Amino acid sequence: MMTARKLGELANAWWSDRLTPGWQPHTRDENQKILEGLGLAGSFWQLP
Amino acid sequence: MEERDLHVRNHVYRRFVELGRAPTFAELQDELGADVEGALRRLQDAHALVLEPDRLEIRMANPFSAIPTPYLVEADGRSWYGNCAWDAFGIPAALHVDGHISSACPDCGEPIEIDIRERRPVPDQHVFHVVVPAEHWWDDIVFT
Numbered sequence: 153m154m155t156a157r158k159l160g161e162l163a164n165a166w167w168s169d170r171l172t173p174g175w176q177p178h179t180r181d182e183n184q185k186i187l188e189g190l191g192l193a194g195s196f197w198q199l200p
Numbered sequence: 201m202e203e204r205d206l207h208v209r210n211h212v213y214r215r216f217v218e219l220g221r222a223p224t225f226a227e228l229q230d231e232l233g234a235d236v237e238g239a240l241r242r243l244q245d246a247h248a249l250v251l252e253p254d255r256l257e258i259r260m261a262n263p264f265s266a267i268p269t270p271y272l273v274e275a276d277g278r279s280w281y282g283n284c285a286w287d288a289f290g291i292p293a294a295l296h297v298d299g300h301i302s303s304a305c306p307d308c309g310e311p312i313e314i315d316i317r318e319r320r321p322v323p324d325q326h327v328f329h330v331v332v333p334a335e336h337w338w339d340d341i342v343f344t
Contacts, residue, residue, distance in 0.1 A: 157324040163289035170294035
């Protein structure tokens with residue numbers, strides 16, 4: 153569970169480059185760092 | 201990701217934003233050429249797009265949904281649907297604009313109206329429940 157404030161932080165970190173002209177797919181490690189940087193850690197938040 | 205596939209992916213997103221809806225396969229063929237089918241299928245395999253299961257049309261270009269959902273986002277003079285609350289927050293984030301999200305509590309049905317102002321939700325006390333562990337998000341992304 154997370155607050156809307158946290159969800160907003162997550163959405164900004166996850167999606168803010170989605171439409172940039174030079175967009176490249178995030179690597180698994182980049183996405184994992186986004187989650188961990190917001191305190192979303194532990195087995196539930198482990199990406200494959 | 202191959203350059204051609206990246207080009208198709210970026211074109212799909214650009215048209216999604218411009219049109220306020222997913223571009224159709226026929227539109228993509230007209231705009232990008234006959235080989236767009238292969239690129240769309242490779243993009244789906246790479247989890248860069250989601251196609252409909254029974255036809256060659258876009259279902260998701262996350263955070264955008266090609267079909268109506270309970271997550272309506274108004275931003276930049278247009279509107280789109282997000283696939284979930286996270287995606288709904290993601291649309292103004294991706295556009296780098298303020299916006300407004302209209303939804304409802306999936307439990308009690310109470311309307312939920314949230315502004316996104318300068319990248320922050322107002323109000324911000326609602327709670328979002330992530331049901332599926334990250335390891336399994338793409339097992340069935342439509343369910344997730």
